[in-house]
Amino acid sequence: MGRLKSTAISTSPEEDIVTFIVRLPLPLRKTIKMLAAREGITINDFFIRAAEKEVADVVANAKG
Numbered sequence: 733m734g735r736l737k738s739t740a741i742s743t744s745p746e747e748d749i750v751t752f753i754v755r756l757p758l759p760l761r762k763t764i765k766m767l768a769a770r771e772g773i774t775i776n777d778f779f780i781r782a783a784e785k786e787v788a789d790v791v792a793n794a795k796g
Contacts, residue, residue: 764778
């Protein structure tokens with residue numbers, strides 16, 4: 733992926749929200765935009781789904 737441009741963390745009593753802004757190559761941005769549109773979701777939702785899957789995999793591997 734590209735360079736990490738900036739990060740921001742916002743904490744509320746209910747949830748922690750972490751936002752990453754990353755510079756991605758144009759072809760990759762277009763691909764992500766196309767995949768999100770195909771699913772009928774926003775690009776942000778696309779990344780949230782990807783992060784949720786990654787966290788689930790890490791937790792599953794940690795449990796053995």
